[in-house]
Amino acid sequence: MLTIQADAQVGSVSPYSRYGLGDLRFDGFAAQIGMGGVGAAYADSTTVNFYNPASLGGIAYTVFDAAGRAEIINLSNSMTSNWRNNSSFAYLSLAFPIAKGKWGAGFGLVPFSEKGYDLEDQVPLPGLGDVSFFFDGSGGLSRFYIGNGFTIGKNLSIGLNASYIFGSLNRSARVEFPDLTNVWNTRYNQSTSLGDFYFDYGIQYKMKLTKKNELVLGFTGVLKPEVNAVFDSYTYNYEKRGDVEIVKDTVQKTQDVNGSVTLPERWALGFSYRIGNNWQIIGDYSWQDWSKYRSFSDIDSLKNSYRFSAGAMY
Template sequence: MLRKVQYLFFIILFLPHLAAGQADNNSPYSRFGIGDIAHHSFGKNRALGGISFGLRDPNAIVIANPASLSARDTMSFLFEFGVIGKSTELSSGNLTDRFDDINFNHLAIAFPITKRLGTSIGIIPYSNQNYNIISTIREGDILYNPATGDLDCKYIGEGGINQFFIGNALKLNKNLSVGFNFSYLFGTLERIRTLSFVDRYDFYNSKYSDKTIIGDIKFDWGLQYTANLKHDLELTVGAIFSSNTKLSAKQEVLQENIVYSVDPGIYTDTVQNYTDDNGHIFLPGKIGAGFTLKKGDKLMIGADYYSQNWSDARFFGKSDSLKNANTIRGGIEFLPNSRDLRNYLNSIHYRIGGHYSNTYLQLSGEQITDFGISFGLGLPLRGSKSIFNIAFELGQRGTLDKNLIKEKYGILSFSLTLYDFWFLKPKFD
């Protein structure tokens, strides 16, 4: 029991640091909406293309469908921590740039309350925003104006939204489980835009800052049904649902003109400065379904589909360049022989998956797509049910058509799932 208390203390101690440390590498597409929506994938399902809705495993934490939390063994206690590293290559026209980053991905625990009731507590990123774009207008460019001369425009975005969640699941009978996630979303999104006249000191340079501070609750629901078929086959189908969510948000806007003068030098002139303490952000509901088909513990295949009506989203009463989004995911896991104690390679979980998304972005009349493949390993720790998960993803988002940006990315993720026993009394000689 002392070890569980230590786990809980670790979570409480490091939650503020994990939340504050959230960031993602440079992506101009995170400029829109609430930024890049994070994957709610932990160690196992990240290598499986992200499948979650029909995934049911007593030795893994799956929060995308909270109904899966009832799969816990009566005395099991799971602790999981994960980090990801991402490398992104951005291309636009003849220009190419690359960015690398490593970050926290998730921290969670899961344990049973009763034989039928399971719980999970943790924190994950909900969305990330990070971009730094410099645009120059020079003589010969289409937008060049001789009256204003050369211009430098800079767009900066940073911050993100974190999700602290408490998930609960109830096993209604041996086949059917229902669950819900109670989440608190919190974080800050800041966007800064500057305009500088390179050759004209008699013009005012300008700086516009828009900061959004979010803090409110959100609910998600899920169910799973498991049926035992012939020939050692087990089918689990799952569904998830969340309704439209109205989040309380605070907006701080500051617009300044930067004035140059001989005396006293550089000073700012405030054009507008206001705060909206009673604003709201409307997030669209989400609906999805999926399945997994398992043959004993050797083979599992699964797939998910979900959609969200992002065209209904509103940010302080305004819409954005958003469109209804949908995603399909699939994955396969193979375990040669979990009982082979001589050959460690036979006890490794081998995983592969893929995804294709019509994202919620529509720019220049083009809906931005995101697709990729993933593969990974589940490396069991000898003498326990704990496991070390590795996943690697390769994907692409966007296009070079219509002067848009293409992102090629690679993601390497690591997670450790520690399995321990809950309320098990130690024996002494």
């Protein structure tokens, strides 16, 4: 029987965060979230669009934006169902014009991914009785970015985000034999710490269709998906006395192994249609290539992801 526990978790309460980098958390700033997470072609002189730094070229005012996130999640399987609530930091940003209408810049701190799960499975095995398997994970990655956007001529804008991704992703697995007294339990701990620069770019092209109506086409992509990382792991046998683990034997221990993590490449195409000064209709199509994801050459069971987002603003 598989049970799901999520009591003391911060950032994520999803068992699916066990895979890859965890839950990819950032869905844009408030205006974009309200329109389904659009970003490739979203351009507004009074709000920040972190997804496409090309939009910074048209920023007209100094804009400060910060937010938190709260969610209620139902976790269920064939045996049980539980509701969990969760709250965490969403983002912090500041953007400003340098040469109004031509060059804008911004910086901020946003979450990149989060892990948070606690799973237990108990299986009866011949000669061993009930064997308990536990899996838990924690941690997350954050991203500090500096972006610049430039408007070239009347129609074209280009931009670049230079980011530093940092944080740790922690995983633990253990097996216990509650029906046996002469067998040690085993735990495996793993930690991957990332710290490196990451670059993404954007392009937007504006077309005046009529005196009041405007069409914007946008594209975003990633320049450097591979980041440096440090790997640690520790496997040991232990005896359990109450809630205390008494280490009996070290099976293996690896510390400060330098390597890299290849993040999924991401691209997005989008359009924005502005009708006068009131209506704006936006659509995005994005995809992520998880087939090239690697963590110290390890391959996870992940598939490419695709997303269509659409929204309107009045």
